[in-house]
Amino acid sequence: MQKELLFITVIGKDRKGIVAGISNLLFKKNINIEDISQKIIRKHFVMVMLVDIKEANSSMEKISRDLQALGKEMGLIVQVQHENIFNMMHRI
Amino acid sequence: MPFSIEEIYETARMILFEKLDIRTTTLGINIKDCVHSNFSIFKDKVRKKLVQNGKKLIKHAKQVEVKYGIPIINKRIAITPISMVMETHSTPRKFIEMAQTIDTAAEEAEIDYIGGFGALVQKGTTKAEKNLIDTLPDILASTSRVCSFLNVGTTNTGMNIDAVNLVGKMLLETSRKTKNGIGCCRFVVFVNAPEDNPFMAGAFHGIGEPDFSLNIGISGPGVVRSVVEKNRECNLTQLSDIIKRTVFKITRAGELIGREIANQIRVPFGIVDISLASTTAPGDSVARVIEEFGIEKIGAPGSTLAIALLMDAVKKGGAMASSSVGGLSGTFIPVSEDSGMSEAVAKSSLNMEKLEAFTAVCSVGLDMVAIPGNTPAETISAIIADELAIGIINNKTTAARIIPVPGKKAGEKVNFGGLLGKMPVMSINKFSSSNFMKRGGRLPSPIISLRN
Numbered sequence: 001m002q003k004e005l006l007f008i009t010v011i012g013k014d015r016k017g018i019v020a021g022i023s024n025l026l027f028k029k030n031i032n033i034e035d036i037s038q039k040i041i042r043k044h045f046v047m048v049m050l051v052d053i054k055e056a057n058s059s060m061e062k063i064s065r066d067l068q069a070l071g072k073e074m075g076l077i078v079q080v081q082h083e084n085i086f087n088m089m090h091r092i
Numbered sequence: 093m094p095f096s097i098e099e100i101y102e103t104a105r106m107i108l109f110e111k112l113d114i115r116t117t118t119l120g121i122n123i124k125d126c127v128h129s130n131f132s133i134f135k136d137k138v139r140k141k142l143v144q145n146g147k148k149l150i151k152h153a154k155q156v157e158v159k160y161g162i163p164i165i166n167k168r169i170a171i172t173p174i175s176m177v178m179e180t181h182s183t184p185r186k187f188i189e190m191a192q193t194i195d196t197a198a199e200e201a202e203i204d205y206i207g208g209f210g211a212l213v214q215k216g217t218t219k220a221e222k223n224l225i226d227t228l229p230d231i232l233a234s235t236s237r238v239c240s241f242l243n244v245g246t247t248n249t250g251m252n253i254d255a256v257n258l259v260g261k262m263l264l265e266t267s268r269k270t271k272n273g274i275g276c277c278r279f280v281v282f283v284n285a286p287e288d289n290p291f292m293a294g295a296f297h298g299i300g301e302p303d304f305s306l307n308i309g310i311s312g313p314g315v316v317r318s319v320v321e322k323n324r325e326c327n328l329t330q331l332s333d334i335i336k337r338t339v340f341k342i343t344r345a346g347e348l349i350g351r352e353i354a355n356q357i358r359v360p361f362g363i364v365d366i367s368l369a370s371t372t373a374p375g376d377s378v379a380r381v382i383e384e385f386g387i388e389k390i391g392a393p394g395s396t397l398a399i400a401l402l403m404d405a406v407k408k409g410g411a412m413a414s415s416s417v418g419g420l421s422g423t424f425i426p427v428s429e430d431s432g433m434s435e436a437v438a439k440s441s442l443n444m445e446k447l448e449a450f451t452a453v454c455s456v457g458l459d460m461v462a463i464p465g466n467t468p469a470e471t472i473s474a475i476i477a478d479e480l481a482i483g484i485i486n487n488k489t490t491a492a493r494i495i496p497v498p499g500k501k502a503g504e505k506v507n508f509g510g511l512l513g514k515m516p517v518m519s520i521n522k523f524s525s526s527n528f529m530k531r532g533g534r535l536p537s538p539i540i541s542l543r544n
Binding site for chain 2: 007009011035037038039041044046048050060061064077079080081082083084085086088089090
């Protein structure tokens with residue numbers, strides 16, 4: 001089955017529970033985490049998750065809104081974007 | 093992971109911290125098929141077509157916005173030049189009624205501006221077009237979302253100076269009828285006007301266009317400024333290269349968004365306009381990019397070269413990124429809308445003459461320029477004609493959006509509000525060109541137009 005892949009970018013200060021909090025929300029929405037990576041870039045903590053929402057039980061809009069709300073609670077910026085934009089911008 | 097974390101972060105950073113956005117998504121709509129001998133039926137058909145398609149545009153643009161996490165600032169409509177469909181209904185009263193119908197349709201569909209309430213008069217003016225120009229002050233004063241344009245010249249036809257003379261008078265009258273002359277912000281006079289420009293106030297759905305066309309305008313002065321800031325030591329060749337790379341990326345994002353919205357509405361995708369468009373937000377300014385190059389304040393010697401370099405790099409990066417680059421695709425330097433430009437006027441670094449020089453090397457013209465309210469109509473026409481002559485001779489688009497501000501003198505501040513910004517009223521040369529402009533007629537097309 002064709003996957004529908006999104007990138008979740010989390011930017012902020014490193015703290016306990018970031019991965020747990022986001023993973024828990026994704027689990028509740030039946031979203032599979034395909035890959036995960038984190039790094040400090042220019043003093044920012046950056047975590048990126050690649051997720052498949054093909055079998056998700058809510059819409060992209062709701063997923064994005066709920067993740068951003070969770071990010072706000074934890075003092076983080078959360079950006080949710082379909083993989084196509086990275087294909088266009090970073091691959092010829 | 094198919095992308096490095098740096099690549100993902102770069103895209104997120106451009107949007108979150110450097111104000112990368114889709115400045116406008118503009119749906120071009122042909123309204124020639126709405127023409128009817130019964131004016132009420134005609135208006136109704138126009139209203140229905142605009143509301144129905146406007147709502148579709150808003151709905152799908154919002155979905156795409158969420159999908160890619162990139163803000164789409166403006167959702168707009170451009171229609172067939174109104175004079176073409178109103179020839180048999182060309183009384184001033186009917187022009188005003190049609191403008192109000194379109195204004196109401198825009199409001200109903202939640203579209204902020206509908207462009208195209210203008211005419212192509214490069215070779216001469218029909219009776220209907222003359223009526224339209226004469227009625228424009230009342231049209232602009234009685235609507236808030238209708239945008240108007242005139243194309244008064246092309247490199248192939250020369251310039252219709254009689255029409256330019258009408259524009260000076262029309263702008264003065266419009267400024268008297270609207271607060272701070274704000275009605276003039278919704279009118280652009282062009283030469284070599286592109287038929288697929290998505291940016292207001294000058295957008296219209298050209299006569300060579302299909303029934304519908306979805307055009308995109310990207311933005312990103314903030315992104316370009318940021319990349320220049322990180323490369324302080326490089327020479328001009330290297331500077332050009334880093335700008336090209338950045339513009340390539342943002343153009344690709346723009347094309348993706350445009351094609352996706354077009355697919356969802358089921359209309360053809362038109363073009364991506366790669367113009368760098370400023371906003372009033374601090375940092376989202378073309379002037380600041382130029383200043384980041386190493387120029388203390390835009391307007392200082394070296395500024396024209398800097399804009400030429402920027403524009404050339406933007407075009408090269410954009411052209412590599414998309415085979416559908418169109419519209420204006422220049423660098424916008426609207427004075428009131430760009431905080432850096434406005435500040436340069438306030439600090440006497442930038443004057444009218446230098447601004448005019450910039451437009452010889454970049455699009456698009458004297459944009460959002462406030463001038464004293466007591467400037468004679470002939471002088472306004474002459475300022476416009478000077479600007480447009482640059483376009484005619486250099487085979488490029490140039491335009492003017494000039495706002496005479498009632499009761500204000502040079503140096504006094506004017507605030508147009510919101511995205512239209514604020515600026516000090518610019519000083520104008522006091523000597524008259526009235527006797528020259530009164531000659532009227534048509535500027536012959538230049539020799540470069542004879543290419544066959």
